[in-house]
Amino acid sequence: MARVPVRRDHDLQELMDQMTPSAPVTAAAGLETEHLTRAVLDKTLVSDISVQVRPGEILAIVGPSGAGKSSFLRLLNRLDEPTVGTVRLNGQDYRELPAQDLRRRVGMVMQRAYLFPGTVAANVAFGPQQQGERLSREQIVALLERVGLPGYRERDVSNLSGGEAQRVSLARTLANVPVGLLLDEPTSALDEASSRAIEELLLGVVRERQMVCAIVTHNTEQARRIADRTMIIEKGKLVAIGPTEQVLDAH
Amino acid sequence: MLTELLNNVNNDIAKGMFEAAGAVVLCAGVVLLCRRFSVHVERETAISIARGLVQMVFVGIVLAALLHGSLLIGAMILLAMTFAAAVTASRRAKGIRDSLALSFYAIAAGAGVVIAGMLAMGALTTDIAVLVPVGSMIIANAMNACAQSIERFRADVTAHIGYIEAGLALGALPAVAAAPYFESAVYASLLPRLDMLKSLGLVWIPGVMAGMVVSGASPVYAGIYQFVIVAMILAASGITGLVATLLMRRRSFSAAAQLTLRPSIEKPDSAAKA
Numbered sequence: 001m002a003r004v005p006v007r008r009d010h011d012l013q014e015l016m017d018q019m020t021p022s023a024p025v026t027a028a029a030g031l032e033t034e035h036l037t038r039a040v041l042d043k044t045l046v047s048d049i050s051v052q053v054r055p056g057e058i059l060a061i062v063g064p065s066g067a068g069k070s071s072f073l074r075l076l077n078r079l080d081e082p083t084v085g086t087v088r089l090n091g092q093d094y095r096e097l098p099a100q101d102l103r104r105r106v107g108m109v110m111q112r113a114y115l116f117p118g119t120v121a122a123n124v125a126f127g128p129q130q131q132g133e134r135l136s137r138e139q140i141v142a143l144l145e146r147v148g149l150p151g152y153r154e155r156d157v158s159n160l161s162g163g164e165a166q167r168v169s170l171a172r173t174l175a176n177v178p179v180g181l182l183l184d185e186p187t188s189a190l191d192e193a194s195s196r197a198i199e200e201l202l203l204g205v206v207r208e209r210q211m212v213c214a215i216v217t218h219n220t221e222q223a224r225r226i227a228d229r230t231m232i233i234e235k236g237k238l239v240a241i242g243p244t245e246q247v248l249d250a251h
Numbered sequence: 252m253l254t255e256l257l258n259n260v261n262n263d264i265a266k267g268m269f270e271a272a273g274a275v276v277l278c279a280g281v282v283l284l285c286r287r288f289s290v291h292v293e294r295e296t297a298i299s300i301a302r303g304l305v306q307m308v309f310v311g312i313v314l315a316a317l318l319h320g321s322l323l324i325g326a327m328i329l330l331a332m333t334f335a336a337a338v339t340a341s342r343r344a345k346g347i348r349d350s351l352a353l354s355f356y357a358i359a360a361g362a363g364v365v366i367a368g369m370l371a372m373g374a375l376t377t378d379i380a381v382l383v384p385v386g387s388m389i390i391a392n393a394m395n396a397c398a399q400s401i402e403r404f405r406a407d408v409t410a411h412i413g414y415i416e417a418g419l420a421l422g423a424l425p426a427v428a429a430a431p432y433f434e435s436a437v438y439a440s441l442l443p444r445l446d447m448l449k450s451l452g453l454v455w456i457p458g459v460m461a462g463m464v465v466s467g468a469s470p471v472y473a474g475i476y477q478f479v480i481v482a483m484i485l486a487a488s489g490i491t492g493l494v495a496t497l498l499m500r501r502r503s504f505s506a507a508a509q510l511t512l513r514p515s516i517e518k519p520d521s522a523a524k525a
Contacts, residue, residue: 077420078507078509079416079419079420079509079510080509081505081507081509095507099419099507099508099509100422100423100424100508101422103419103420103421103422104421104422107420107421108420110413110416110417110420112413114413114414114416114417116414116417116418126418126421126423127421127422130421130422130423130424130427131422169417172421173420173421176421176422
């Protein structure tokens with residue numbers, strides 16, 4: 001994958017302006033939705049949303065309860081099927097990829113950790129195991145250290161706090177070495193301190209790995225703290241998108 | 252055939268009716284006892300007794316006719332029973348597409364394989380008077396196994412949507428993401444039959460053995476034959492439970508490995524976070 005040299009201390013727009021039309025691979029890098037729509041029975045959950053998220057960029061998805069934020073995020077991971085439109089991952093229509101490959105490349109962390117019964121190590125090793133790969137002890141230790149849980153390898157997941165469980169969930173997703181990270185209100189069930197720690201962690205890994213990141217949050221302060229850009233969804237429709245401060249100040 | 256039927260009626264009707272009258276008198280006594288305690292079940296009991304007697308006389312006439320039926324008629328009857336069983340079991344799979352076909356395939360697979368196996372082993376003869384009652388027992392148990400596995404799989408999957416989708420989101424195949432619930436559904440279809448086998452002879456003496464002993468068969472052989480039937484019921488239930496759960500699993504996921512089985516109609520956001 002061609003990586004766009006985005007650094008967070010640069011102005012994103014400036015970097016995007018540097019991208020020339022003569023570099024199509026670079027221009028297509030990231031996750032792009034095209035008229036993404038999902039309707040169930042007579043209810044339109046997501047209506048004609050076209051946005052693009054670049055590598056290294058964090059896009060916050062905000063909006064009132066029931067606006068379609070989570071439905072939109074689920075479409076990006078193809079946990080639900082779009083009724084109209086599609087998603088492109090680095091320029092490729094995601095329907096051309098086997099669902100398992102897509103989901104390994106675009107990981108998702110949910111509101112709850114949903115850890116599988118057993119040890120922390122078994123959870124972290126789950127994703128690679130699906131591809132027939134076995135994570136070494138060192139790789140598991142390194143991932144757990146990255147999410148701030150050194151020494152947790154053999155811990156049983158039933159003994160973890162909410163914040164710890166969510167960190168394990170993040171490590172489990174990162175074990176697949178995804179190029180994209182989707183987060184559905186990952187801190188909504190956590191206290192303020194745990195929430196801030198997860199935010200720091202997210203900023204760090206997205207920077208390090210130059211990942212595409214989209215995060216659903218009902219907390220606009222959180223969006224201001226971590227998101228480069230923010231999109232607002234209301235009744236399934238995109239009502240605003242742009243630099244976080246600008247969008248949130250205007251709404 | 253008709254002559255023999257009439258002959259049976261002539262020989263046994265008086266004896267049967269006398270015994271039935273005795274049973275009715277006993278029931279009437281219980282009704283009167285209930286009445287003393289202000290429990291009024293006279294009308295309901297009278298209707299139940301009349302219906303029971305008429306239905307059993309009818310079944311007796313049908314069985315008498317069946318004694319002379321061909322294997323083809325026996326097979327048709329078993330097929331009709333399988334269909335009726337599928338209709339009943341499919342009621343547990345409302346909202347699942349082709350639930351009737353799912354139940355039919357599962358019950359037919361379990362009961363069919365076992366009945367064919369018993370015929371091949373010689374544990375069951377093609378004599379229609381044996382084939383149909385024993386076959387119906389196997390079909391009835393396969394029906395229960397089918398309904399139990401469908402019910403359990405649906406309940407477990409809809410209660411663990413988050414875990415299954417977490418697995419899918421990590422790149423797992425649907426079979427891997429739903430593995431714990433697949434196992435529990437198949438186990439649920441086997442458990443009552445396993446208990447049945449364990450308690451055989453200790454807690455209950457099933458009808459086949461009782462009937463054989465009453466008809467003068469060796470009690471030891473009757474006991475062994477009853478074991479064979481209960482073991483075959485276990486086998487039929489296992490196959491049915493396995494096939495029903497496999498088909499349920501297939502119908503619970505889309506071609507793009509999306510979990511489509513939901514507890515109710517999808518609602519915006521709430522379904523996504525279920």
